Amino acid sequence: MSHTLTSRRSRPWLATGAALLLAGASGLPALAGPADEADSSPTQQPVMLVLDASGSMLQEDAGQGRTRMEAARTALTDLIDAAPEDAELGLMVYGSEVGNSEAEKEAGCKDIRTLAEVGPVDRTALTEAVEEVEASGWTPIGRSLELAAQELPAEGPRSIVLVSDGIDSCGDPDPCEVAEELAADGVDLAIHTVGFRVDDAARAQLQCVADATGGTYADAADAGELTEQMSIQVQRAMRSYVPAGRPVEGGAEHTSPLTLDEGDYVIELTSKDGAHAERSVQHFAVPVHEDERLHISASAIRPQVKGGMDFTWVEVEQVDADGDECRSDRDGNHSNNYMGGPPTATLITTPATAEDGCLPDGHVVFSVTRTGDQAPDGTFPIELSISREAPVEATSVRTARDASLEAPGLGEEEARGGTLVTPGLNYSTATPLEPGTYRSDIANAEFHVYRVHLEPGQKMGAALMPLGDGGYPTSLQLNFAAPDRTALVPDAGSAGYRSGNFAVNLTEGEVLADVMRTTVDPARDEQPYQAGDYYLMVSGNFEKDLALPYALKVEVAGDPLPAPTPLTDLVPLSPDAPSTDDATSTQVPEGDQEDATDADSATSSATQGSAGSQTDDAGSTGAAGTGTDDTTGAAGTSGQRGDGESTSVLAWLLGALGVAVASAGAWLLVRSRRSTTS
Template structure:
């Protein structure tokens, strides 16, 4: 009995260790990037606001006050004002060109203080834009996603320093520092100067022609700046030489890569281990090139070629966002039949290559995630699943407000089955997560509310596994009418998560072979032309089905060479003579294929007992080119849900700029569901 208890304790510890390794990086849900707002209080702001009552300064105060009122309580926001401390006479120029005052440092927002400071500001002086950008940047953290939102009604009157040169200077401090500029009733010369600032920092430029448009644009731009992708991880520096690559243990790391660069990282794998390695490159808005590639390749101990690589392409990298490529390796699992030299325990090396030969940003952050699953030595749990979960009835109940995060690391938790809603802004991609225990599955849909004045763009949603492997996605055009994704009328769904799903013929089922956080992503593309202020309400209907069951009983990894076991009755291997690959399943309805490296081996994938979740995870705000199409979901019990279906708008559509739309949500009543 004592031995049995000790064995059970060891299994529990191993299971906990694997679960911990699969947990997302520690961060507060919906963490927001710090933002410094820079407000023009120069003498020109005393001019009357066309079409409205009061001056431009009055309009700016109303816009900033409204923006502050709408900020989330956890927002990290500061306020800098220039031009309010001197006059605009020639004798005051020297002092006026230094007149930049930090009214509120970047910190957890104090709405009363900010509101009083804005109310007290008086327009009177010069326009030191270049100097104000330096002051604002100095108030922000030195690394991580951070933004400046600049509001000005004219060009710099104090240069040098020239604002565009300052923007280039700021860009050298890191590709994740962005300046978003708003031109309030500006002429062509001032517009060109402000746009130059935005372009050189990967930010955005917007025109505001009157008080109402300024109010909408300022709120939207600030909201968007708060929700950037925030790369996180333990710092690591890959090497150019695979034999000196740093050794990684399970966890998340952060490196940076140049436009054309390859780096090497290594991991010690024992007999029976399955490794999941993901690389997520994060691109700045305004990236110089649309097409970016992230390629992964693995080599075995002593440099043995394992003939396995995976790559993904992002064709809208200019819009910013991210790109993830995932590679799994089960070479030391018994029965894997990997190439000679790649089926033994030892140090394996992962090569990460970024290819942006058209002139991508010099360096971009790259999140590296290593997860190692030990072998199963006891029960494997339930049998391989053969059906997807679905909605039993149309969703019902009140819509719970949520606020999506800007990355996998900051994904906001959706607390099981229910309806969730918020506003998404043009150019945003929002991340949510749902916890699935062993035996549980997930189905969901996303409704983008109709806006008669909505701008034309694309919408997209995707479901990702705990190892960042994309399970399913759908995309279509949004033209201001209500759109539901998936447009097929069936939910994006998983089977119930069980260990033996990795033996399934369908690749989407294989990706649901681990428990943990599953990620839902909703994206509204950059608008085609101008769009009204505000955003598009979205509703996410979620069903979590199935009861928690016992999972696999993990054992300890060893350093021994694996032996080939006799197949057990509990496994469901691919039929004799069949072959499959990790992203394009043999059999089933899913015929998707990965964008594979031409040098990849044509050796068959052996699925008996292997962890087959080699997937192509895309987190980009841009659309992704694939050599696969979104296939129809397997039939599921229960009625589909309605809504106009519309074919996708393609992957190579042009990118657009412009403010987003505002309007009522469509949170209508429905029936109960399970």
């Protein structure tokens, strides 16, 4: 079977009375409306930036004859100009009002000012305030951290970014102790630090502050590096990944699945190895068409723990009417992303046929299960993505030649001249890249995601180079994945991990390079065969919590082939399946839009009111009811529901009667409106 090049995502279809009538006779609930498009923008965490304006910032060693303070003002101005529109940023300075003599120490250790409270950025006012900051005094880092924490919201993820050129000179409170107390209090606060031309003692103190709160430390040797590291650390502090998709809750059993269309969803699961195993699995159903395939992926979005070796598994399993496994996929990873990012299971079903015993009532029924010892009693969000793949015209499929591509080379000069980019934190927020060389930096246990568009006949290669090592072992990974998040095996080999290549003890300037083993080929039955955005992932593990700068080079080879032609007007194997006839769309003639809206509303109201809502213990809505968030609730396959066959017949009759009444009412309403306007 050949495959289409792209999966149609979340297409709305015009409901008809006939389709609804047939849905009432189905053993599984009627198809839910398509899911909302996922919001792929990470929310912005509130950040308080704390800037050193002590007397040592007057030293003229920042490059080009500038003082450290002048370099800091330039870096701050650039940061303010580039801040996102929805940024929540505040600014605090210490040492700017009092001198640094011993006689002024008591006053100098209280010399801490808030130039801007945490909130939307007033670029003009904040820039003017920055320009007036003069360096002169002491370095009360510990007290500044206490006050900065008080300035931030009391709840939710939030961060402090501290920039200093030296050690705390006041001594009480000790900065490390302040950071440890904030962490011990359970405050959801990370402190990221930047050392500007610091000595070993100051570096150790700033590193200690970052380590205590799960933050990161970065060095800056000159004005250019200060500008870059301040930007990177503030961007890191602002990013807060929110799982992408519509929240839903599946059925507790395979006989009570929640029926979904293609789209992006979010579910919450505990671990099967914890005290609440009954909440570790949810069941779903998707109606399909003849020869259609589904791509189902589930990604566990769990905390990244530096040094953590607890494990999380996620599994997607397709079952038959008896609950027996037809096919499955399972993936796992340590909590420190030791093996390359969030656990992601991807299941591709076989082309659907009426004779397939794994399609109860023409539906793909599947479960998503979480196991493992990472926070087993807590819930993790799971991103659930479903897409349809239509069959294609056989004569339109061309076999792709293997694109010739060696593992890319990367020189240090090219690497250091790469374009600075902000990486995505997960598949849903992947940063788009064109072929070229880029720079970013990665913290311990972080996972960076990029996407590169490939057509049939093309393949991708990448090279990764650490631009520093800090004198400690560096472990980096470079992974590839298909548009449906299927992990792809690299060509240059790996350390045996399913998810890609792994390299340990890289030193500054060494290169980890790899290339996709297979060219995108629509004649294949396994990935990569689809055109689309392919994922390129970078993950790292280090002994220290430094922000490691790296360069990433992307190459694409091969001549693109024309896309195969997908078939339309597919035969539904379930009356719940949406129409695939391109002529049947939601486009309504302009003059009839109001009439069509009234008719749809009348039909929808009748469908929802045709029978009462029935909820099971898992929170799913029963067969005769409707679910929330435009998803239809759980119902069993024919012959497996506890209330027997009579309930199915009754539901069919009630549904048919309701639809008939609604259709008649809608017809009369439309006729009446047209009569009054003619």
